[in-house]
Amino acid sequence: MNKSLISLAAALALASPAFAVGEEEEKPAPSPGEIVEKAAASDWVPIAPEDLMVMTLAPDAEGNPREVVIQLMPAPFSQGWIENIKTLTRSGYYDGLSVIRVQDNYVTQWGDPSGDEEGAKPLPEGLKVMGEDEYVSAITGDDLLARTRYPDPYAGWTALLGGWPTGLRMQTSHTLEYQAWPTHCYGMVGVARGMSPNTGDGSSLYTVIGHAPRQLDRNIALAGRVIEGMEHLSSLPRGKGTLGFYEDAEADKRTSILSVRIASDMPSGEQPQFEYLSTESEIFADYADARANRRDPFFIVPAGGVDICNIPVPIRRVKGE
Amino acid sequence: MNKSLISLAAALALASPAFAVGEEEEKPAPSPGEIVEKAAASDWVPIAPEDLMVMTLAPDAEGNPREVVIQLMPAPFSQGWIENIKTLTRSGYYDGLSVIRVQDNYVTQWGDPSGDEEGAKPLPEGLKVMGEDEYVSAITGDDLLARTRYPDPYAGWTALLGGWPTGLRMQTSHTLEYQAWPTHCYGMVGVARGMSPNTGDGSSLYTVIGHAPRQLDRNIALAGRVIEGMEHLSSLPRGKGTLGFYEDAEADKRTSILSVRIASDMPSGEQPQFEYLSTESEIFADYADARANRRDPFFIVPAGGVDICNIPVPIRRVKGE
Numbered sequence: 001m002n003k004s005l006i007s008l009a010a011a012l013a014l015a016s017p018a019f020a021v022g023e024e025e026e027k028p029a030p031s032p033g034e035i036v037e038k039a040a041a042s043d044w045v046p047i048a049p050e051d052l053m054v055m056t057l058a059p060d061a062e063g064n065p066r067e068v069v070i071q072l073m074p075a076p077f078s079q080g081w082i083e084n085i086k087t088l089t090r091s092g093y094y095d096g097l098s099v100i101r102v103q104d105n106y107v108t109q110w111g112d113p114s115g116d117e118e119g120a121k122p123l124p125e126g127l128k129v130m131g132e133d134e135y136v137s138a139i140t141g142d143d144l145l146a147r148t149r150y151p152d153p154y155a156g157w158t159a160l161l162g163g164w165p166t167g168l169r170m171q172t173s174h175t176l177e178y179q180a181w182p183t184h185c186y187g188m189v190g191v192a193r194g195m196s197p198n199t200g201d202g203s204s205l206y207t208v209i210g211h212a213p214r215q216l217d218r219n220i221a222l223a224g225r226v227i228e229g230m231e232h233l234s235s236l237p238r239g240k241g242t243l244g245f246y247e248d249a250e251a252d253k254r255t256s257i258l259s260v261r262i263a264s265d266m267p268s269g270e271q272p273q274f275e276y277l278s279t280e281s282e283i284f285a286d287y288a289d290a291r292a293n294r295r296d297p298f299f300i301v302p303a304g305g306v307d308i309c310n311i312p313v314p315i316r317r318v319k320g321e
Numbered sequence: 322m323n324k325s326l327i328s329l330a331a332a333l334a335l336a337s338p339a340f341a342v343g344e345e346e347e348k349p350a351p352s353p354g355e356i357v358e359k360a361a362a363s364d365w366v367p368i369a370p371e372d373l374m375v376m377t378l379a380p381d382a383e384g385n386p387r388e389v390v391i392q393l394m395p396a397p398f399s400q401g402w403i404e405n406i407k408t409l410t411r412s413g414y415y416d417g418l419s420v421i422r423v424q425d426n427y428v429t430q431w432g433d434p435s436g437d438e439e440g441a442k443p444l445p446e447g448l449k450v451m452g453e454d455e456y457v458s459a460i461t462g463d464d465l466l467a468r469t470r471y472p473d474p475y476a477g478w479t480a481l482l483g484g485w486p487t488g489l490r491m492q493t494s495h496t497l498e499y500q501a502w503p504t505h506c507y508g509m510v511g512v513a514r515g516m517s518p519n520t521g522d523g524s525s526l527y528t529v530i531g532h533a534p535r536q537l538d539r540n541i542a543l544a545g546r547v548i549e550g551m552e553h554l555s556s557l558p559r560g561k562g563t564l565g566f567y568e569d570a571e572a573d574k575r576t577s578i579l580s581v582r583i584a585s586d587m588p589s590g591e592q593p594q595f596e597y598l599s600t601e602s603e604i605f606a607d608y609a610d611a612r613a614n615r616r617d618p619f620f621i622v623p624a625g626g627v628d629i630c631n632i633p634v635p636i637r638r639v640k641g642e
Contacts, residue, residue: 061382135622151472154627154628211533211630213631215620215623215631234556235556238556292474303538306475307628310532310534310536
């Protein structure tokens with residue numbers, strides 16, 4: 001079921017009833033998770049091993065291993081800084097760095113605790129410098145008019161495109177060309193930077209651990225999202241310094257990064273494999289509709305609307321647990 | 322500066338420039354935090370000690386004390402279950418219970434690990450039972466038309482009312498009577514419940530530790546928000562059981578609650594005192610506008626809009642650190 005454009009007025013009209021019209025009244029409506037369970041194998045899209053990054057943190061206090069898997073963003077978004085991240089990964093730059101900042105309801109950031117100071121780890125050669133115009137991609141959306149879009153106070157409109165949450169703005173009302181950019185949802189990974197407009201070199205990355213800080217959209221380069229092991233970054237002790245940086249007096253709280261690898265560089269038997277639910281599938285549209293209109297038995301009143309960061313794209317591991 | 326209604330179209334028109342029009346071009350625009358620093362003493366509203374709840378958790382692994390302060394919601398919202406929470410607190414019901422559930426990007430919940438099973442702690446007498454119609458309050462909004470409201474995919478409209486984020490829906494277009502209800506933002510505290518429509522007795526509470534789960538609005542009773550010590554709840558280890566409940570095998574991860582007290586019941590010298598920035602003040606309108614339009618030097622593109630959960634109400638401790 002592909003819904004057309006949801007306006008606020010339409011959203012209000014959707015606010016009832018407790019059970020979906022046309023279904024047996026006796027059968028409770030499925031939850032979003034129950035809908036996803038019904039997806040066919042063909043609704044799932046494999047993630048290329050070249051787009052998977054495995055970050056191994058030092059074990060926790062009880063000796064349990066901590067592994068974080070990040071999906072890097074495919075074209076057309078942010079290819080310059082993703083190339084940097086692969087260059088940094090393959091040079092071994094990240095190995096031995098650590099988590100340097102945890103700010104509650106905002107971000108966890110990792111990089112070189114020495115920053116730019118003396119003793120900082122040297123960067124590999126070949127890193128790209130990108131301009132601020134690269135934050136936004138132009139896409140032609142011949143199928144965008146038929147696709148579910150969500151009204152959004154930050155971007156005007158949002159949609160799930162090729163598996164990613166994106167802000168959308170039509171270039172003019174007479175073309176099918178859109179400006180599109182990824183949005184700062186929970187678990188998204190971005191490239192830390194200094195003052196504008198440079199986009200950062202990729203030597204320090206962060207992930208969102210709170211309510212979506214959408215004011216960062218188009219202001220910081222997004223590079224991917226955490227798809228497994230998010231709890232290893234979100235449950236770390238918050239830093240006591242400005243912006244949640246760990247102060248030197250609490251340096252022992254900095255979690256060490258043992259290694260970062262691109263999955264395609266790992267021995268094939270060790271490569272993790274993941275799939276995401278196609279955001280272009282009918283089952284995804286049903287899932288998103290259920291996120292906007294919870295009618296499963298726990299709920300009394302379906303909201304009739306949803307924001308883009310409250311429709312997380314279902315992702316599952318298919319190999320290498 | 323009181324802005325009138327922000328429509329999506331108006332939001333687009335606000336998307337530039339990098340510096341506020343009419344200000345000196347040379348002076349960078351202030352950040353939201355810098356605006357709040359300029360608030361006058363009279364812009365801050367004291368929180369009644371009767372509305373402050375102090376929850377003392379067991380010290381952390383290093384012996385550091387962990388105290389969480391919760392502001393309970395004033396009228397007109399949710400008075401029945403807040404009365405229950407005070408009854409439970411004063412009977413000592415919460416003392417000795419523990420954190421029983423931490424689900425990443427969702428909630429931390431505390432209560433009796435025994436649940437309803439044998440060995441569960443007995444509830445005090447006098448708890449109220451509330452119907453589902455109490456989730457929503459009717460308010461008359463003679464000043465609501467002149468106040469900043471935000472378009473919202475869940476509620477239609479939202480606004481900050483009396484210090485709280487609320488969803489709003491006009492009863493008819495010919496009256497000034499609104500339906501209003503608090504919204505599930507980061508740090509908000511609610512009353513856990515079983516299947517609908519009962520509103521829960523207050524014996525188990527939770528707080529939001531991820532992106533706002535706004536689908537819960539009008540479906541679970543909100544009772545307040547964490548105003549200090551949030552990191553003691555958000556950084557706890559996630560539970561491995563269904564919905565993030567700690568399984569029996571990881572029972573040692575359950576953080577104990579040593580005591581819960583209403584501030585007005587504490588010796589006056591020990592009572593913490595807090596103030597919030599009046600959401601009806603001009604400085605709050607400036608702050609909210611800056612949240613929607615970041616023009617301070619780090620930013621390249623102001624979003625031109627914001628969602629209600631990304632305008633946290635500034636709160637400060639004034640005594641008893």
